[in-house]
Amino acid sequence: MANPKPHLFSLSFFSLLLLHIPTVSFAQTLFVFGDGLYDAGNKQFVSSNRVDASFPPYGMTVGEATGRWSDGRIVPDYLASFMGIPHIPPILKGTADFSHGANFAIADATVLGSPPETLTFSQQVIKFSDSKNKWSAQARSEAVYLFYIGSDDYLSFAKNNPNPSDDQKQAFVNRVITAIEAELKVIYGSGGRKFAFQNLAPLGCLPAVKQANGNVQECVRLPSEMADLHNKKLLQLLVELSRQLSGFQYSFYDFYSSIQHRVINSKTYTFETGMAACCGTGSVNGTSCSTNNVCTKPGDYLFFDGKHLTQEGNLQVGHLMWGADPVVVGPNNLRELLVLPLNTSVMLAEIQEAMAAVSPKQIKIESLYDIKMQSEMENQWLSLVDKAVSFLI
Amino acid sequence: MAINCNLVSVIGLLLVLTLLQNPVTVAGQRNSGAALFTFGDSNFDAGNKQTLTKTSVAQGFWPYGKSRDDPNGKFSDGFIAPDFLAKFMGIPIEIPPALVPNVNVSRGASFAVADATLLGAPVESLTLSQQVRKFNQMKANWNDDFIKKSAFLIYIGANDYLNFSKNNPNADASAQQAFVTSVTNKLKNDISLLYSSGASKFIIQTLAPLGCLPIVRQEYKTGMEKCHEPLNDLAKQHNEKIGPMLNEMAKSAQGFQFTVFDFYDAIIRRTQKPSSYRLFMTNASCCGIGTHDAFGCGLPNVHVRLCEYQRSYLFFDGRHNTEKAQEMFAHLLIGADKNVIQPMNVRELVVYPVDENMTEEWVPTTPATVQARDSRSSSHGYESY
Numbered sequence: 168m169a170n171p172k173p174h175l176f177s178l179s180f181f182s183l184l185l186l187h188i189p190t191v192s193f194a195q196t197l198f199v200f201g202d203g204l205y206d207a208g209n210k211q212f213v214s215s216n217r218v219d220a221s222f223p224p225y226g227m228t229v230g231e232a233t234g235r236w237s238d239g240r241i242v243p244d245y246l247a248s249f250m251g252i253p254h255i256p257p258i259l260k261g262t263a264d265f266s267h268g269a270n271f272a273i274a275d276a277t278v279l280g281s282p283p284e285t286l287t288f289s290q291q292v293i294k295f296s297d298s299k300n301k302w303s304a305q306a307r308s309e310a311v312y313l314f315y316i317g318s319d320d321y322l323s324f325a326k327n328n329p330n331p332s333d334d335q336k337q338a339f340v341n342r343v344i345t346a347i348e349a350e351l352k353v354i355y356g357s358g359g360r361k362f363a364f365q366n367l368a369p370l371g372c373l374p375a376v377k378q379a380n381g382n383v384q385e386c387v388r389l390p391s392e393m394a395d396l397h398n399k400k401l402l403q404l405l406v407e408l409s410r411q412l413s414g415f416q417y418s419f420y421d422f423y424s425s426i427q428h429r430v431i432n433s434k435t436y437t438f439e440t441g442m443a444a445c446c447g448t449g450s451v452n453g454t455s456c457s458t459n460n461v462c463t464k465p466g467d468y469l470f471f472d473g474k475h476l477t478q479e480g481n482l483q484v485g486h487l488m489w490g491a492d493p494v495v496v497g498p499n500n501l502r503e504l505l506v507l508p509l510n511t512s513v514m515l516a517e518i519q520e521a522m523a524a525v526s527p528k529q530i531k532i533e534s535l536y537d538i539k540m541q542s543e544m545e546n547q548w549l550s551l552v553d554k555a556v557s558f559l560i
Numbered sequence: 561m562a563i564n565c566n567l568v569s570v571i572g573l574l575l576v577l578t579l580l581q582n583p584v585t586v587a588g589q590r591n592s593g594a595a596l597f598t599f600g601d602s603n604f605d606a607g608n609k610q611t612l613t614k615t616s617v618a619q620g621f622w623p624y625g626k627s628r629d630d631p632n633g634k635f636s637d638g639f640i641a642p643d644f645l646a647k648f649m650g651i652p653i654e655i656p657p658a659l660v661p662n663v664n665v666s667r668g669a670s671f672a673v674a675d676a677t678l679l680g681a682p683v684e685s686l687t688l689s690q691q692v693r694k695f696n697q698m699k700a701n702w703n704d705d706f707i708k709k710s711a712f713l714i715y716i717g718a719n720d721y722l723n724f725s726k727n728n729p730n731a732d733a734s735a736q737q738a739f740v741t742s743v744t745n746k747l748k749n750d751i752s753l754l755y756s757s758g759a760s761k762f763i764i765q766t767l768a769p770l771g772c773l774p775i776v777r778q779e780y781k782t783g784m785e786k787c788h789e790p791l792n793d794l795a796k797q798h799n800e801k802i803g804p805m806l807n808e809m810a811k812s813a814q815g816f817q818f819t820v821f822d823f824y825d826a827i828i829r830r831t832q833k834p835s836s837y838r839l840f841m842t843n844a845s846c847c848g849i850g851t852h853d854a855f856g857c858g859l860p861n862v863h864v865r866l867c868e869y870q871r872s873y874l875f876f877d878g879r880h881n882t883e884k885a886q887e888m889f890a891h892l893l894i895g896a897d898k899n900v901i902q903p904m905n906v907r908e909l910v911v912y913p914v915d916e917n918m919t920e921e922w923v924p925t926t927p928a929t930v931q932a933r934d935s936r937s938s939s940h941g942y943e944s945y
Contacts, residue, residue, distance in 0.1 A: 249868045425629055435631050436622045437860075483622065490869045492627045492638060492883070502869050 194361065194505045196302060196310035197255050197268040199243045200291050203475055204315050204365075205272035207241065208234025212259035213273065214284045220274070224446055224461040225471075228478050236274060238445065238465040239478030242365070243270060243313060245485025246501060250311075258294060265301050268310060277319045278346045288316050292350045299357055308358040311504060315365045315422075317343055318474075321393040322370060326379075329389070336396060344400045348408070355412055361504050362408075363418040365488065366401060367394035368426045374444040375473025378453030383442070386430065398423055418504045420488045420496040429469050429480070436483065439467040446472050594910050595668035595706060596655055597759070598642045599691050600715035602880060604672035606640070607633030607657035612673065613684040618858030619674070623847050623866050624876075627883050631858075633657065635674070637846070637870045638883030642670065642713060644890030649711070649910060658698060665701050668710065677719045678746040688716050688750040696757050707758040708815075709914050711906060713893075714751070715765040715823070717743055718879075721794045722770060736794060744801040748809065755813055761909050762818040763893065764806065766799040768827045774845040774854035775878025781851070784843055787831075799824055803902075803922035815915040820922055821893055821901045830874050830885070837888065840872035847877050854878035899925065 199205050203220075211218040211234050218234065219225060226232035228239035234257065235241050244254045247267070255270045256263030271291035278288045286294065299307060320343050328335065351362065370376060371387030371394075380387045398421075405417045430441035445468040446456035453473035462468060471477040476484070489501045499507060598604040602619075610617050610633055617633065618624070625631035627638035634640050642655045646668065656663035658671050671694055675685035686694065699707070720743050728735065751762060770776060771788035780788040799822075806818045831842045846867035847857035856862035857877040867873055871884040881889070893906045903920035904912070912918070 428629060435620065486623070486626055486866065486868060487629055490627070490871060491629060495627075495629045 194250065194309045194311050195252055195267055196306045197243065197247055197250060197252065197313060198295065198310055198359075199255055199268070199270040199272050199313045200288065200295075201272035201313075201315035202276040202319055203236045203272075203274035204318075205241060205243055205270065205313070206234065206236060206274045207243065207255065207257045207270045207272070209257040209259045209270070209273040210234060210275075210285070212257075213286065216284075218274075219456060219472075224456065224458050227461070228465055236475040237471050237478055237481060240481060241478075242315075242481050242484050242488065243272075245482060246311075246313065246489060249485065249489045249501070250505065258298065265298075268302070269295075269298070271295055272315070275319055276316060277323070278317055278343045279320055280323075282319070288347065288350055292353050296353065296357060304358055308360055308509065310359065311361045311363055311501065312354055312359050313363045313365075315367075316347070317367055317397055318370055318394070321367070321390055321397065322376065325370075325387075325390045325393060331389075336393060340393065340396045340400050343397060344404055347401070348404055351404075351408065352412075355408075355415065360414050360509055361416050361418075361507070362405070363420070363488070363501055363504060364401065364405065365420045365422045365484070366398040367423060369423055369430075370394045372426060372430045372441075373474050374442070374447070374449075374451040374453035374470050376453075377442075378449045378451050378473065383450040394423060414509055416499070416504060416507055416509075418488070418496055418499050418501055420484075420500075422484065425484060425487060425495070426469075429483075433469060436469075437466075437479070438469045441469040444468065444470040444472050445477060593706075593709070594649065594761075595666075595702065595710040596642060596646050596649060596651060596713060597668050597695070597710060598655060598670045598672050598713045598715075599688060599695075599754075600672040600765075601676040601719055602635045602672070602674035603715045603718075603765075604640065604642055604670055604713070605633070605635065605657070605674045605676075606642070606655055606670035606672070608659040608670065608672065609633065609674040609685070611657070611659040612686070616860075617674075618856075621858045621860075623864070624858050626847075626866075627870060635877065635880035636883050636886060637876045639886060640883075641881075641886040641889045641893065644887050645713070645893050645906065648890060648894040649906070658694065665698070669698075671695055672715070675719060676716060677723070678717055678743050678750065679720055680723075682719065688714070688747070689753060692750055692753045692757065695754070699757065704758050705914075708760050709910070710759070711761050711763055711910055712754060712759045713763045713765065715767075717747065717767050717798055718770055718795075721767070721791065721798065722776070725770075725791050725794065736797065740794065740797045740801065744798060744805060747802075748805050751806075751809065752813075755809075755816060760815050760817055760914065761912070762806070762816075763821060763906060763909065764802055764818065765821045765823045766802055767795040767824060769824055769831075770795045772827060772831055772843070773879040774843065774848075774852040774875050777843065778850045778852040778854040778878070784852075795824060800924075803924065807921045810918055810921065815917065817909060817912055817916075817918050818922075819901055819904050819906070819909050821889075822899075823889070826889060826892060826900065827874075834874070838872065839874050839885075840869075841867070842874040844873075845875045845877050846870045846873040846882060852878075 211221045220232065220234045220236045222232050224238065226235060226239065247254050252267040255268045256265065258269040258271050271286070271294055273286050275282055275285040276287060276291065281287060324339055369386055370390035372391065376387050376390055377383050402419055405419055409415045409417060429436045429438060433439065433441035442451055444452040445462040445465045446460060447453055448455050448460050452460065456472040465471060465477045466479040468477050469480050487495050491500055610620055619635050620633050621631050624635070625637060639654065646655050651667040653664060653667055655668050655670050656665060658665060658669035671691040673685045673691065675682045676687060676691065678688055724739055769787060769792045771791035776788050776791060782788050803820050806820065810816045810818060830837050830839055834840060834842045844852040845854045848854045848864050849856050849862060853865050855878060856864050870876060870882050873882050874885050876882040892900050895905050895907055903918065903922055
């Protein structure tokens with residue numbers, strides 16, 4: 168006998184997730200944390216040396232070097248545009264307009280340790296806490312908190328530990344994840360509820376890393392492996408937090424796969440190459456970007472310099488984070504995360520748990536289509552749907 | 561004593577016979593064990609086009625595939641309707657392009673090719689009859705029983721009318737009629753070819769309102785509110801002939817089973833009341849340039865506008881639907897009522913006993929038939945299994 172309930176469930180739930188408001192999104196505030204990938208100009212305020220990103224050819228595509236490590240816009244800029252708000256300024260630029268949030272990211276930031284001339288993740292969160300009265304409690308609870316952090320931790324680890332055992336690798340990842348967890352809880356304690364994560368790139372594919380390891384063709388194994396271990400643990404952390412912390416909502420974007428696709432099949436994604444950077448010297452232009460060694464068409468390249476993406480790369484990432492399917496960004500994309508009512512997250516956590524219970528083999532985020540219903544779970548889920556549907560606007 | 565033994569064995573025999581009678585009685589829509597074969601044009605092309613041309617095809621590049629970060633030759637931001645329909649039918653894989661070597665065709669395949677037509681000789685493409693020939697060439701992949709119980713989904717004809725309209729802008733009513741007749745006759749012929757190859761379950765998707773495609777609105781400069789009505793007209797003339805044609809075929813061919821999916825109305829409804837379908841933009845594309853953002857998605861030297869939230873658009877490029885819309889159509893195909901797909905939906909078609917003639921036929925939708933349908937009791941011959 169045909170059982171329409173699974174389809175009804177997925178349809179209803181998707182209807183809930185796809186509330187489309189044509190012009191205005193709920194969240195109008197964006198807080199950004201991370202490293203050079205998200206730095207919008209903080210580095211120059213803490214560095215006594217010349218900061219490359221504050222000078223051409225950085226910013227060449229938009230006619231101005233703003234301290235962003237790219238030829239143009241970075242991912243937070245695109246996400247802000249999609250949200251309908253202005254680009255989020257760097258927190259250390261005192262004169263800026265922070266009415267829609269602030270960017271705490273800074274090049275060379277790490278989770279662990281205390282590297283010079285930067286702010287660790289913890290220091291960024293302290294800065295956020297110190298300045299949080301710039302925003303109302305409501306703005307802070309509706310805001311999206313965006314994170315990209317950890318790459319420099321693993322690049323250092325790989326450099327200092329060329330042949331780690333599996334235990335050592337896992338132990339280091341655990342340390343990083345534990346530290347991240349602590350910071351997320353601080354933000355949660357200040358009222359933050361919507362957490363958006365870009366997972367780590369396959370670090371071994373960065374031109375700077377390939378170049379430093381002598382081998383230019385293949386991605387270097389260890390840094391990518393560390394990133395992969397980190398990404399798996401990070402997702403587990405987010406699922407766990409969504410169960411532990413009431414109202415915790417998240418979006419987990421698989422940047423790792425996006426970069427892999429673009430390195431292996433560059434042309435499919437409109438890039439001439441995913442190997443060499445647009446700007447720099449060496450076998451894959453991985454270091455010392457300057458006006459003397461920059462390409463003519465950054466849009467043809469995935470990487471602008473040895474570690475960071477071109478504006479074109481960032482644009483594609485922005486589109487993926489904002490609106491792609493759960494196979495790319497889940498359980499919600501940014502658009503859905505924005506409009507998700509603040510009190511529906513408990514159901515999401517329960518459903519995630521039920522999904523995991525039914526299909527223990529899956530590690531990847533699956534689309535909600537793939538919920539395999541056992542008849543005894545149906546009633547529980549149907550009652551959740553009823554509750555969820557009642558929030559439909 | 562002897563009589564009782566005989567009775568028992570007779571009853572026993574009867575019991576066994578009834579059990580063996582209809583192996584497909586279970587409405588096993590999740591594990592029907594049937595395949596899905598698709599034929600037609602770019603709507604169902606799963607990646608075949610690239611095998612027929614040396615130039616790179618736009619649909620093989622970003623931003624196609626943007627929802628899944630996987631440009632794979634499908635004209636969509638992700639899956640197409642057959643992929644969702646396959647999932648609903650219990651098929652665990654996407655329906656692969658048959659012309660690409662080494663793909664898994666065990667659960668069906670797509671023979672559709674972009675630019676396909678019914679008539680003529682489309683460049684770097686295959687007409688429907690050529691697609692049927694290809695199917696025959698590959699028949700060794702499946703056994704005859706498997707083919708007989710599988711679903712054959714066909715969407716073809718759009719390019720015939722788009723070309724006709726471009727080449728004959730001032731065609732009068734009788735010229736149009738003549739053309740529609742030749743196109744639909746060819747369709748009937750090609751379906752018969754498939755039937756002779758062993759197929760028995762046909763799903764024919766009627767043509768979209770071709771005048772409402774963003775690329776058509778853009779090319780004919782209709783503005784934002786209107787469609788290009790002459791093309792809608794041609795599509796309607798074509799669609800009107802489909803049901804009666806299939807009724808006729810069902811009467812004269814043993815075991816010929818079919819259903820007609822009213823795609824025309826599905827699109828019209830979505831353009832008339834977008835918000836009812838959680839759609840925001842139905843008259844322009846998500847990806848492209850021009851008045852309706854309809855041209856050039858995926859082309860190398862065209863800097864297209866790309867919408868940020870394709871899930872609220874009806875069309876991804878100038879004439880192909882977004883993944884979100886394709887998912888909706890698959891839901892309609894598998895399980896909608898007779899006002900959408902008739903005489904039965906795909907779930908019912910797939911479990912309908914093989915080799916049996918259908919008891920219902922396609923009926924033109926008039927107020928009278930709608931009323932008759934509603935008032936009729938709910939016991940249909942095939943539902944009582």
